[in-house]
Amino acid sequence: MSAELRIVPIKGIGEIPPGTDLGILIFEALQANQLSLQQGDILVVTQKIVSKAEGQIVNLNEVRPSEFACIAAAQSKKDAQHIEVVLRESRRIVRMDHGVLITETKHGFICANSGVDESNVNGERELTLLPIDPDRSAFEIRTRLQLLAREDTTFDIAVIISDTWGRPWRNGQVNAAIGVAGLESVVDYRGQRDPYGYELQASAIAVADELAAAAELVMGKIDRIPVALIRGYPYIPSKNDARSLLRDTSTDMFR
């Protein structure tokens, strides 16, 4: 738990056309960065390139807004077609105020605008949606990278898909994990004792979110670094995915 951690930006990844095999792309980008995968490496990949590779893109001109989307748009002075897409990606509206829609996505994430983003491609009126199943996306990238890196079946790495979210009470956005493959997202220290024999009470740490946040620090927003390599974090191997980060309704006071 106390070795040095390195976070390395993977440069040179260009625009991602639909159908891109991200495992291959990331593997080649690592090579171009003079990096080879090592046992225990973690790759953090931004949602946006996953969504693009998977074709999770909507052309706004083809969207016909519902009546409710038009009402919401008029209130918030936003685009009705944009809001229509946000609504279609949600299963519940958590808050609707100040021109902001906080929704629960079909995955169970609670975030602004169902994670729908204006896409930065070609100046077209396009939106990117979250991946349909970010855990599966992470799993597929991980599997591909492990196969490309080694034939040895004990070779183990982890992959996190990250998105950039606002928070209640705090200014600024931070990266969070929306897809996880290969590592335990929440490490539970409860029941363990500290060096004074005192039982730790409330220390379940969302390490997947902390790893996503750490990776953002080398990604920047202008530089467009969509992948970071984290080396030196002794993660707990696990088959659990990002769903273990979703708080149970019964203990959530802010739904």
Added chain:
Amino acid sequence: MSAELRIVPIKGIGEIPPGTDLGILIFEALQANQLSLQQGDILVVTQKIVSKAEGQIVNLNEVRPSEFACIAAAQSKKDAQHIEVVLRESRRIVRMDHGVLITETKHGFICANSGVDESNVNGERELTLLPIDPDRSAFEIRTRLQLLAREDTTFDIAVIISDTWGRPWRNGQVNAAIGVAGLESVVDYRGQRDPYGYELQASAIAVADELAAAAELVMGKIDRIPVALIRGYPYIPSKNDARSLLRDTSTDMFR
């Protein structure tokens, strides 16, 4: 924005008695870890050792609970004296349910139990409170470290005081910044353009929180590493402090 980041745990820091000069202590710990401060380094220090050094400790046996604290304690099956201390540290109760008190502290932070923690010292019934002014704490540690490291007045480092908090909607806790000295906590990319000429719309990144979260990854909970050094993050020097992380009431939908 795209150089490699290193996060180094500072080992060997023992128990912190009240009155400890943390600047000197951290400087000596860095030396013991064969590290010397470099221009642009960031030190992340956990709240707990700051609170202990500043004597922000309450002996539970000396606390006389109010009637309301007793009512709340009975409802939540918690200790009335403990709840009394939480109430005294708060200026507003945000939520009170499931045996959890989410409060707004006197600093303006919204977190569980006003940041009051059971202390892990000597098995005594003691609580640690948040530092009275974590920004000042960060500033004092930074000033001391800069003086100890160099006489050169252009030598610049940054210090973050971190605490470990739960979040709405997500399982697990993550580290957040409660005190900041020397760096801009929220980096605003709005109005800038990405490589496709597309104006970035909602990208103000809470880098101080991401740095705090990143540092937690080398701190562990059992190992007791209360300080981490982050090297290679090109922070924006600033006189702003952690108050810039507090969301304005008028845009907050979850108060």
